[in-house]
Amino acid sequence: MATRLQRLFGQNQQGLLSVYFTAGYPKLDDTVPIILELEKSGVDLIEVGMPFSDPLADGPTIQQSSEVAIRNGMTIPKLFEQLQDIRQHTQIPLVLMGYLNPVMQYGVERFLQKASEIGIDGLILPDLPLADYVREYKPLFEQYGLSNVFLVTPQTPEQRIREIDSHSNSFIYMVSSASVTGSTGSKGVSNTDYFQRVAGMGLRNPGIIGFGIHDRDTFTQACTHARGAIIGSAFIKALAKEGSLQDNVRTFIQSIRENEKV
Template sequence: MIKFKENRLKAIFQNAGKKLSIYFTAGYPDLYDTIPILELLAKSNVDFVEIGIPFSDSVMDGEVILNSHKVALENGMTIDILFDQLEKIRKKISIPIVLMGSMNPVYQYCFEEFCRRCHEVGVDGLLLPDLPLDDYEKYYRSSYQQKNLAPIFMISPQTSNERMSRIDALGEGFLYALSGNSTTGGSSEIGKSSDYLTNLSNHTFRNPVVLGFNIKTKEDIQFAHEFADGAIVGSAFVKILKDGFDKTRIEHFLKQLI
């Protein structure tokens, strides 16, 4: 069996300190904003980024991110265009890139070809929340491994300790831990599942754990860091982009987080 190799995503967690990631949707707010946003995030103190692949039927996302998917698709964003945009990005930035999206468009694209293009443009990890763990293990693991893509999986308050251990054994890069049971941006605060978060911090994981969903402020990030190795800001950042790409506004938002 081909073993997973070191890549940028694994390397950052070998360095001391808690991590911060930002999520944004490819092709939003404008088709050609993906690279300027990525470059701006790379110049900040963000440790890695998640780029959402827009899809018309995303099941886990709340209103803010669903709307960004709708606008991106209306702008004409496709997987091919995203890969074309990312093609030369490694000449400019070095922070890890994770692609996040639904299995349907990736499957329609051809999974093996998708992984090949990810590897070519320098993507480090892939998070497909609706990819069943059994299917990954039986059909898709070799594609990840051959192209050195970290398979990233989610855990939630409903995930048993036994299943957490299995997910941890199959995953690489980091484990994406949902802060609660709502959709993205669906709650005004985090921290209601304190038993779950305490269990996360006490559980022995092979991979780093990063907390996501409903993390909006510096205080939220600090709270997440009490229980996990990193935090992800998504909907709050996408909201900042609603009125268009504005470098000053984005920089101000990021400064408020760090």
Template sequence: MNQIHNLFRNKNKNILCIYFTAGFPCINSTEKIIKILQNLSVDLIEIGIPYSDPLADGMIIQKSNQISLSNGMNLYLLFNQIEKIKEKIKVPIILMGYYNQFYQFGEDKFLKRCKESGISGLILPDLPVDVFLHKYQNIFEKYLLSMIFLITPKTNSDRIFMLSQISNGFLYIASSSSTTGTVNINPFGKEQISFFKRIKKLYFNIPKLIGFGIKDKKTFDLSCQYANGGIIGSSFIQSLDKNKLEESIKKYIKSIR
């Protein structure tokens, strides 16, 4: 059992997960942001591994990736930064990246470093499910790491049930099939609400968090009506002020809850 399981065992609603890109806005921001979010009682932290071609991410996160890479962030440095503060961190940490990063680093070595650094789980949106099941599931179990899969409004019910069985920790409900941070005055329209209602009617014993399009208190509260909570990324990243980092984070989190 890792920290994600402990979180949902003790709290099953109004879960606030915040996503940010490692090494943004500055190379040494990662540790600071983790500590600030924890002190503000954020429930879960998702850290994006900067990548040159982040296919699932919109322009805001893409830009943060570019800045992070130009700052000099890489996986070796990220693992070292998190490991250095792991004894002080009580909130579960998830890494979000891409299969190529996982593969190039060396799969077993990657998962071993996750375990050593106190990371609880991974999101690899482009990792094929069958490849995970046949090649990696046992290694994830070996290191007690959660693998979190995404579903979208286009995912049929049979596949949703299947992903709910192999996801470990929670199921990520992407409200849209497009990229994150898509500009939309009403990100949760009829299609999204219908999708959320469909998921809520399906019975499977795993927590669910909604992401993509959550940008303020209204959309966060709505995600909590249909799932165990919500994940905020692009909007949070956009709010960061590198010259007033703590102040900007406190202001943003206060605006959510």
């Protein structure tokens, strides 16, 4: 039976919008309200960030949101508690994104089992090496029906991209440039050689572009090279604005989706 992620990507829909936010930010109990408002606003896929004290690839905005969330009391057990009944309210695909260390501290199989029980669809763990995943964890991911999403960059060799594709079953996270999240530098989503190289490889899994996507223009540009794009830092900044949480979510997504399909 196809998973929620496989059904989403199986529709051959272009312009998919994935949004990342940090669980427990701006306030500890905002996690579920943000998910529900994102779905209502027309988002296709949600990445829920698990805050970690020592992030590797996160820019200052996401780092700061993680620090606030940790101060608020966000932990993996707390996140699982918040999401316990999420599937009674929404069927939007949900992916947890974070780092391997907290997952290992929780217990990898225990983590995967709990994530599966509450209806999580996949994980993005940027510091989980492909070889370790294949050797130690892939059978567990398959046992609990979870996708593991790998990142590729402009520096990733073709052979490795093909290997990642062979061990993936939903989508591949295409990092737009060799920078941290939230970067809006000149390269942005204009790295067309890289995008065209990946597109020309005929991979089984579609690509979604992340890093540097921050407004309608960069989202639209990214969607010309992949099935969709991921917005994180710009959305987190929007959550910190004055006004109600729901209004901030809705206004931001409308600014991306305006004249599209919302």
